[in-house]
Amino acid sequence: MEVTNRYIVIKAKIxxxxxxxxxxxxxxxxxxxxxxxxxxxxxxxxxISIDPYQINRMKTVSASQKTSEFAAxxxxxEAIIAFGVGKVVASHNPKFEKGDYVVGHISWGEYSxxxxxxxxxxxxxxxxxxxxxGILGLAGLTAYAGFFEVCKPKKGEKVFVSTACGSVGNLVxxxxxxxxxxxxxxxxxxxxxxxxxxxxGFDEAFNYKEETDLNLTLKRYFPDxxxxxxxxxxxxxxxxxxxxxxxxxxxxxxGIISEYTNAGKRAAPDMLSVMYKSITIQGFLVGxxxxxxxxxxxxxxxxxxxxxxxxxxxxxFGLESVPSAFVGLFRGDNVGKRCVQISQD
Ligand code: NAP
Numbered sequence: 001m002e003v004t005n006r007y008i009v010i011k012a013k014i015x016x017x018x019x020x021x022x023x024x025x026x027x028x029x030x031x032x033x034x035x036x037x038x039x040x041x042x043x044x045x046x047x048i049s050i051d052p053y054q055i056n057r058m059k060t061v062s063a064s065q066k067t068s069e070f071a072a073x074x075x076x077x078e079a080i081i082a083f084g085v086g087k088v089v090a091s092h093n094p095k096f097e098k099g100d101y102v103v104g105h106i107s108w109g110e111y112s113x114x115x116x117x118x119x120x121x122x123x124x125x126x127x128x129x130x131x132x133x134g135i136l137g138l139a140g141l142t143a144y145a146g147f148f149e150v151c152k153p154k155k156g157e158k159v160f161v162s163t164a165c166g167s168v169g170n171l172v173x174x175x176x177x178x179x180x181x182x183x184x185x186x187x188x189x190x191x192x193x194x195x196x197x198x199x200x201g202f203d204e205a206f207n208y209k210e211e212t213d214l215n216l217t218l219k220r221y222f223p224d225x226x227x228x229x230x231x232x233x234x235x236x237x238x239x240x241x242x243x244x245x246x247x248x249x250x251x252x253x254x255g256i257i258s259e260y261t262n263a264g265k266r267a268a269p270d271m272l273s274v275m276y277k278s279i280t281i282q283g284f285l286v287g288x289x290x291x292x293x294x295x296x297x298x299x300x301x302x303x304x305x306x307x308x309x310x311x312x313x314x315x316x317f318g319l320e321s322v323p324s325a326f327v328g329l330f331r332g333d334n335v336g337k338r339c340v341q342i343s344q345d
Contacts, residue, residue, distance in 0.1 A: 001090035002031040007109025014058040015259045043086035049133040050338040080108040120200040134337035135317035143171035145289035150252040155180035157227035167337035184285040188332040214240035242269040255281040312336025
């Protein structure tokens, strides 16, 4: 079998904020080798996850690039591996049959060729395919593992979440509320703040772009201090959260998006506070928590079916929309999990 594949590449390394003009479209022919024991499969890409971490793979240099295979640098002209859902259209691999849904590593293109590395069969269980890159996929597991395993919450604790209207952040807030915590989120627009309070059940939310002194802001929302900070942004928000934290507070360092496109920016938390308040700051990668997937899925599906969790997704359509969907992450355009539906099932 042979397919014509349109796919997206970077034209050159990207060292600042990405722009749509940094990307170009290419065309290739994909075919299975003559040898039927090659293990290769061809996947029709259906839904691609659009993720901030990809920018660190596109840089000339990033400390992230040598940490794991997920984070390896991307060269200009090379296919961009990404998480997503697809359907097998041809297989030489005994693990996969034509027609199987798969989830895992595919690419920013119409088709992917794979030997099944970081790719598994998917049972959609009656849910839309997009849920399996979001709430029931790696985004959900990131929120679940980061909150329950890294932060080790207790009922009644006070939790602060940044980028709370984003893919991971909104789920952290929902898990924390369902668990019995007091939850405050910050986000970058009035529309997002309203959604957090009125739809997702956050106790409070604020627009960080309208605040001039983040220390005062956090003290206003947490007069008794923060117990848990789920950090998606780094920078000055991390500094302010540390200064507002209670003794034995925990910070789950999930992401530092405010620093991804600004090489000169660094969080500089007050380390005396960290020491004297015995605060734990723990970076984590979702890839190290895959063992939690079954319990994560069980709880999340239960919450979905009983209406305790809401799905917040931001879906655009067609391969052409991938560059703008990606670039928009760094402007705060997305509300919830951003993904692109490449093709109808
Ligand atoms: P997301 O929150 O859905 O989207 C990115 C959001 O970041 C934007 O909507 C915007 O929201 C905010 N943002 C963009 N530029 C910013 C800046 N300069 N300063 C402050 N906020 C900015 O993305 P996500 O997929 O859920 O990822 C959230 C974070 O978690 C990212 O840092 C990501 O790299 C990280 N992550 C880590 C893991 C892991 O294994 N550790 C896994 C998945 C994701 P506002 O409108 O609120 O500004």
